[in-house]
Amino acid sequence: MSTFDPRLVRGDIAQLKRVVNGYPLTYLDSGATSLPPRAVVEAMDRYYALHHANVHRGVYQTAAEATALYEDARSAVARFLNAPGGASEIIFTKNCTESFNLLARSWGAANLTAGDVVLLTEMEHHANIVPWFQLRDAIGIEVRFIGVTDDFRLDLTNLDELLRGVKLVSVTAMSNVLGTINPIRELADAAHAVGALLAVDGAQSVAHSPTDLVAMDCDFLAFSAHKMLGPTGIGVFWGRQALLDAMPPFLGGGGMIGDVSVNGFTSAPVPARFEAGTPPIAEAVGLGAAVRYLEGLSMAHVAAHEAHLTADALTRLNDRFDGRVRIIGPSTVDRRGGVISFDIEGVHPHDISQVLDQHGVCVRPGHHCAKPLMKRFGLNATARASFGPYSLTSDTDALLDALDDAMTMFGA
Amino acid sequence: MSGLDDLYREIILDHYRTPRNRGELDPPAVRVEGFNPLCGDEIVVYLAVTDGVVTDIKLTGQGCSISQASSSLMSAAVKGKSVDEARAVIGTFKDLMMGPSATEPTPSELRKLGELAALAGVVKFPVRIKCATLAWNTLTQALDETSN
DSSP states (O other): OOOOOOOHHHTTTTGGGGGGEEOOOOOOOOTTTTOOOOOHHHHHHHIIIIIOOOSSSSSSSHHHHHHHHHHHHHHHHHHTTTTTOOOOOOOEEHHHHHHHIIIIIIIIHHOTTTEEEEEEEEEGGGTHHHHHHHHHHOOEEEEEEEOOOSSSBBOTTTHHHHTTTTTEEEEESSSTTTTOOOOHHHHHHHHTTTTEEEEETTTTTTTSSSSHHHOOOOOOEEEEEEGGGGGGOEEEEEHHHHHHHHHHSSSSSTEEEEEEEEEEEEHHHHHHGGHHHHHHHHHHHHHHHHHHHHHHHHHHHHHHHHHHHHHHHHHHOOOOOOTHHHHHSOOOTOOOOOOOOETTTTBBBHHHHHHHHHEEEEEEETTTHHHHHHHHOOOOOOOEOOOOTOOOOHHHHHHHHHHHHHHHTTTT | HHHHHHHHHHHHHHHHHHHHTTSOOOOOEEEEEEEEETTTTTEEEEEEEEETEEEEEEEEEEEEEHHHHHHHHHHHHHSSBBBHHHHHHHHHHHHHHSSOOOSSHHHHHHHHHHGGGGGGGGGGSSSGHHHHHHHHHHHHHHHHHHOO
């Protein structure tokens, strides 16, 4: 039974008690990184204070404790995602970006040859674009893009044609710029129908809505802990067990080997095969705590709360500014998450963010690591406000007042 | 709001709304592009140098008020100057932005800068310094190309 109350969540976030530039901090940049609750900070603190030792090596008591805590986190993530094969399908990486590099360099290099096609979308983050261009430059694959319609949706009208020759479709579950939520199951079915696999960028989706890998029926998933109330320095790469078992290692070193001699090496089984070197142990403990915290809130409640915040903000941005604040993304909460990009004629996003900072309001200006999408809509940058489970409609009050001030200052 | 008033002085807002020397120049004027990969700001400097004198300068590009006002103020400051004088202005400006004493410029330093002194407040906002210097780094590159 969830007892979700956003005001209680807010009470768990120390940073939200700060006063910045004379105003209570209004944090509207959860799309970039989220603020960890006390439970996460304390779990990591307790780990370092009492249990720290290297994992998978020592036979002494604390080494066993550290290993158990690290592996508990893996089990917690598997449960959170409803991973069909359980914890051994969960690989800890540095971040979502490294997860995509692992996919491209390991699965991609082993399974693709010149002329094979990887199908992306125009709304991808650079993390799901650049590794594929790197692979193209190395072995000659083709990188193709699904377009984005004028109403900020994937243009799937010519999907059959786009899927020709495709071995992998790699798509974001939710755009970090537009807030658009993409039809993952539909894309999985379409990819599988032509013998292709589906990889999903879950960076923006996992912290804001329930994730069910069985229902999604994708083949790979990548995300970062720090966008889901966890720490920086750890990400997750999930793949179907059979696919992972057939993949060569990505990074080489300690911990990922079966055997090493002067003649060469053999690889450890999955997941150790993909976790070379001492892993981010404290960060895994923090991620495990974040997962348990989110489970306590219930992701369905988090999603409903953020939908309420988003609908309220979209309505009020429109009503108060009479169309002068142009939303770059769907105008309703239908298949849309709590990331709101906007453009104000005559006020550059950098300047908006600067004025907002004077009100203690944190938003993100820039291209959001999605330059192809910016180009698609003829923009260089947007300002972006994004919600988390601790956000309240009073955050939107502060945003609107600060925006009013920015527009007055620049005469927009 | 006193901090923001330092940043967004009237001269800066004026140059942002009504940028000077906008446009392009045909060859043999050199054309150099500058990008700020972090924020997406971009600027193109067209520079005509004849007999060691900056006879004309034009600018295109997009960006925030600081990057655009800085480029506009820069164009007004170097147009008609000798290349050596232009380089000296660049040096003075960059000292203002990132010199070891990048805090409070002396009155004589401010006099030397003229209208450019309006950008002195940027130093109090470290993340915006790269916005202010983008045009100047691009101009340095353009001057280097004309001397090749």
